[in-house]
Amino acid sequence: MTGIRAARAPRLVPVAVVALILALTGCSRLGTSAGEAPTPAPPAAATTTSAPAAPDAATLGSISSDLGSAGTANTEADSNATASDQAAQNDNG
Amino acid sequence: MSRSLAVAATVGAIVLGSVGVAAPAFAATTTDPPKPTNHSTLSQIQAAAAIQTANRITALNAGITKVNSTARLTAPDKSTILGTLNGDLSGMKTLHSKIAADTDATVALADYRSIYNKYRVYAVGLHQSSIAATADGLTGTAIPKLQSAALKISALFAADPLKATPALQAQLADMQAKTADAVSKTSGLAAGALAVTPAAYNANHAVLVDLRAAARDALADSKAAAEDGKAILAAIS
Numbered sequence: 001m002t003g004i005r006a007a008r009a010p011r012l013v014p015v016a017v018v019a020l021i022l023a024l025t026g027c028s029r030l031g032t033s034a035g036e037a038p039t040p041a042p043p044a045a046a047t048t049t050s051a052p053a054a055p056d057a058a059t060l061g062s063i064s065s066d067l068g069s070a071g072t073a074n075t076e077a078d079s080n081a082t083a084s085d086q087a088a089q090n091d092n093g
Numbered sequence: 094m095s096r097s098l099a100v101a102a103t104v105g106a107i108v109l110g111s112v113g114v115a116a117p118a119f120a121a122t123t124t125d126p127p128k129p130t131n132h133s134t135l136s137q138i139q140a141a142a143a144i145q146t147a148n149r150i151t152a153l154n155a156g157i158t159k160v161n162s163t164a165r166l167t168a169p170d171k172s173t174i175l176g177t178l179n180g181d182l183s184g185m186k187t188l189h190s191k192i193a194a195d196t197d198a199t200v201a202l203a204d205y206r207s208i209y210n211k212y213r214v215y216a217v218g219l220h221q222s223s224i225a226a227t228a229d230g231l232t233g234t235a236i237p238k239l240q241s242a243a244l245k246i247s248a249l250f251a252a253d254p255l256k257a258t259p260a261l262q263a264q265l266a267d268m269q270a271k272t273a274d275a276v277s278k279t280s281g282l283a284a285g286a287l288a289v290t291p292a293a294y295n296a297n298h299a300v301l302v303d304l305r306a307a308a309r310d311a312l313a314d315s316k317a318a319a320e321d322g323k324a325i326l327a328a329i330s
Contacts, residue, residue, distance in 0.1 A: 059245060060330055066242035067322045073234035074319060076165060077312050080230065083223040084305045093215025 129205050135198040142205045146189035149214040153182040156219055165230040173287045174222045181218050184211065213291040220301055224286035227308040232279045235315045239272045242322045249329065256329050268321035271314040278311035 087093075129138040157178050160171060188204055195201035212218070246265055250257035286304045293300050 059249065060326065063242045063245045063322070063326055066238040066245070067319055067326065070235045070238040070242070070315065070319045070322075073165070073230045073238070074312065074316050077227045077230040077235065077308075077315070080223045080227040081305075081309050081312050084220060084227065084301075084308060087215060087220035087223065088302065088305055093209070093213060 129202055131202065133198065133202065135195065135201055138198060138201040138205050139192055139195065142192040142201070142208065143189065145205070145208050146185045146192070149185045149208070149212070150182060150189065152219065153178050153185065153214060156222065157182065160222065163226065165233060166226055167229050167233065167283070170225050170229055170283050170287060174225060177218050177287075178222070181212050181214050185214070210295060211291060213294050216298075217289055217291050217294050217301075220305075221286040221289050224301065224304055224308050225283040227312060228279045228282040228286070231275060231308075231311055231315050232283075235319075236272060236275055236279070239268070239275075239315065239318045239322065242326075243269050243272065243318075246322070246325055246329075258328075261325055261328055264321050264325050268318045268325070271318035271321065275311045275314040275318065278307045278314065282307055282311070 127133070127137060127141065129141050133141075157175060160166065160174050160178065163171070166174065185208070188208055192201050192204045195204060243265065246268075250262070250265070282304060286301065286308075289300050289304075
């Protein structure tokens with residue numbers, strides 16, 4: 001018996017090493033065959049909700065420009081409206 | 094200075110100031126002629142007429158200069174206003190010369206009164222011009238810009254509903270409603286003001302009252318809409 005055990009031990013070590021390598025590389029999983037890439041794990045980002053996108057600067061600038069133009073026109077219109085108010089006090093001019 | 098003359102001088106200065114030109118010199122340098130009556134002498138009438146026509150000539154020249162340079166008036170309205178103001182200017186110059194050459198007090202007094210009854214430079218010509226300029230400034234620039242801004246804000250809210258809080262949605266709705274009111278109140282406003290004639294004013298001195306009020310109301314709406322827009326923009330920036 002002792003003689004037989006001593007003769008088998010050297011052959012078990014390479015087998016164990018190969019098994020370990022296969023386990024670590026994932027090639028030992030069921031369904032995996034030569035040339036087939038392992039199924040990648042789902043990306044972490046896919047499981048989270050994306051934050052709302054901030055309005056782009058160009059759009060905000062365009063809105064600001066519109067409102068600025070409206071404000072300038074309103075100021076000029078106000079000046080003319082004031083003139084109309086004053087003219088209304090002239091009852092014979 | 095009589096009330097009417099004082100008011101006329103003040104209005105002339107303010108109207109001109111509103112369109113960006115200096116107040117006419119007459120406001121500070123003219124004397125205080127008595128208002129001519131049936132009992133006034135020829136020289137008294139001529140003195141008063143010289144001042145009144147000169148005041149209007151100054152005001153009209155300044156107004157014409159400004160109207161020519163403004164970008165707010167539509168081309169048709171600018172043409173109408175320039176036609177009126179240039180016609181008034183020609184009339185004032187003619188009266189200025191004619192009254193100075195008159196040799197009869199009765200004729201001179203009739204000419205003097207036509208300064209008012211025939212032209213109404215301040216009460217109609219310059220007054221209607223300022224109403225039209227108000228209206229055109231709103232319809233040509235302020236209102237379209239407010240509508241454009243509201244559309245862009247709406248698009249932003251649609252793309253990012255989280256930003257469209259109930260308060261901001263309400264403010265946008267108010268902005269749109271105020272802008273719509275301004276559109277309604279300025280509809281036909283400039284044309285209506287420019288259609289008023291001295292004869293219409295002679296028959297009804299309040300003929301421009303409603304039009305002036307509409308311009309004021311539309312302006313208030315436009316200002317409120319702009320404030321809404323600014324508040325929304327500050328909140329989402």
